[in-house]
Amino acid sequence: MTEMTIETPAAPLPQSRHVATAVPGPRSRMLHQERVAHVSAGFGITLPVFIDRADGGILQDVDGNRFIDFASGIAVTSVGAANLRVRQRVAAQLDRFTHTCFMVTEYDSFTQVCRWLNEHTPGDFDKRTALFSTGAEAVENAVKIARAATGRPNVLVFDEAYHGRSLLTMAMTAKVNPYRLNFGPLPVEVFRAPSANPLRPSDGGAPGTVDAAAALAAVEDMLTERGPETFAAMVIEPIQGEGGFIVPAPGFLAGLRTIADRHGIVLVMDEIQAGMGRTGTLYASEYEGVAGDLTLSAKALAGGLPLSAVTGRTELMNAVHAGGLGGTYAGNPLACEAALAVFEEFEDGTLLANARSIEAVAREVLEPLVAEIGVVVQFRGRGAMLALELADPDTLKPRPDLAQAISAACHAEGVLTLTCGTYGNVIRLLPPLVINDELLRDGLGVLSGVIRKTAAAAAPALSGS
The missing domain is CATH 3.90.1150.10 (Aspartate Aminotransferase, domain 1)
Structure with missing residues (x-):
């Protein structure tokens, strides 16, 4: 192993492009x-x-x-x-301790991250939050929560979806290569419906002719075919990431909200890539005026440290038995401090x-x-x-x-x-x-x-x- 020495950079990194050698050098x-x-x-x-x-x-x-x-x-x-704030908060936490496991002994930064997310995720209802380490963990735990709250097994996802690389989230992800290839069999309780892709309508219509109503009718057909009473969750990215940064046709997310309410299905907004200010609002679903019952945060949440979150309706989040949620590194104290620094960066707009x-x-x-x-x-x-x-x-x-x-x-x-x-x-x-x-x-x-x-x-x- 190469011995590492830590040095303070002599000068700020120039904010300019410079090609000194062939790439790679x-x-x-x-x-x-x-x-x-x-x-x-x-x-x-x-x-x-x-x-x-x-x-x-x-x-x-x-x-x-x-x-x-x-x-x-x-x-x-x-x-x-x-980021200076992130570095300072993480460095200060390093001087105190790096880990205890929140399920063993508590620390306040975990609670304060949850408090901020409860206050800032979309939805005018009482909320609770659970912290994890990765986006895939957040997706899987959202499904666990929805199943515990509804007593139902099935999950509805969409064309062009990406939700992660774990076994369940691979089944939820649409793209085969490289994400699903050679890794089956996958969970069978996942069903896929057409999305409202404006450029490539699922019904084969001309580009730009996608109709949110038609896409929503296809969702209803899928639910009717399988039985809406069997679906615990409907999981959607408000802007689909790996699928191609697809912004759904206007009215599609609002229509999913209506369908979910009609059938008692938990609507999960996967904001892992689109959330935390990426789209110009704190969460991308704000553009549509739609709140998920559960909202997922990760990626930019902790400024480069691994942290993810499920935030949602209290009655859903508290439906899980004690000990049913967690993870050794879930809400690690270094990552929580980094997230609090990120929240400070968002304060002035x-x-x-x-x-x-x-x-x-x-x-x-x-x-x-x-x-x-x-x-x-x-x-x-x-x-x-x-x-x-x-x-x-x-x-x-x-x-x-x-x-x-x-x-x-x-x-x-x-x-x-x-x-x-x-x-x-x-x-x-x-x-x-x-x-x-x-x-x-x-x-x-x-x-x-x-x-x-x-x-x-x-x-x-x-x-x-």
Whole structure:
């Protein structure tokens, strides 16, 4: 093992893009070889560079390359990867203790995180919160809570859904490769209904013709077929993340709320990626004026430390027997202190305003590409959760090859982008909410230029298809 020394950085990390070597550079390539020798090949990699420092909107690797961060650790480091408040609170907690297990002896930071979430998650009703470590844990515990409260077994999920990598959440996730492939058999109490995807209507209609009413009728048909009285929970992402940053047709979430109420089904809002200010409101479901009976938080909740939460109606949350919820690391004290620091960062409203400003700038730079470049078939999202979908303009045949080529070219120029979508044909943007305007525009300019160049190179193939 390499001996580590902890040093205080001599100067703030420059908030500018800088490509010092080929990407990846020589030190990253060397470290990647060591990774291959010691780490399971089951872990994928987007960009094989090893990060040395990160702050604001920049990631700096061991070769001195500085990348504009349009990933935020998949929507985790919204307040920045080295946020001062987070560092200070966690450091102070480190001096006191690192762990006791909340189910053994208590500590107040756990309670204070729950209190804040009870006060700030959508829903004008009395709430309780349970803390866990990962998003998948939050999803699974929401299902446990719904089953305990209703006495029913089944769970309804939707096309394009992503809910995690555990056995139950894999069954709830729509995308097979890489998430479900080779891992069956999966739980059988999970049923899938069509979503209200505006670009790709589930009934095969023309793009842009999706009708929330038709999608809701399909949900009712699914429930009728299986028996609505058998469903404990209906789980939906208010903006679908891994499925492609899909914003559902207006009225769809409100319609699900009505259906859930009619049949006594617990409506679970999976806000793991879209929540905690990512979309310009604290929770994405606020745009639709819809509150889940249970709301799930994770990812950005603790500024990079593992923490997740289920917050919901008191009568549901308290339906579980004592000892039925928990986990050794659930609500770890370091993560709770980090979350309290994140909450402080949201107090003055600046981060939410920043998310909305990021959207405005991105729309200015990227939205014109839809009209100008045929393969860019849609720009979508809210706040700092934005995406471009790439497909043949006439057939909507997905073009994951273009998404991968665009992302790789951005990486080479010092801009970290991610792909997603059921077909892998979506470029997604998740910049930290603290990114400055100059850095944001630089990164968007690189992305726009790469898209134009890649689309132009692909034009002969498109015309011949």
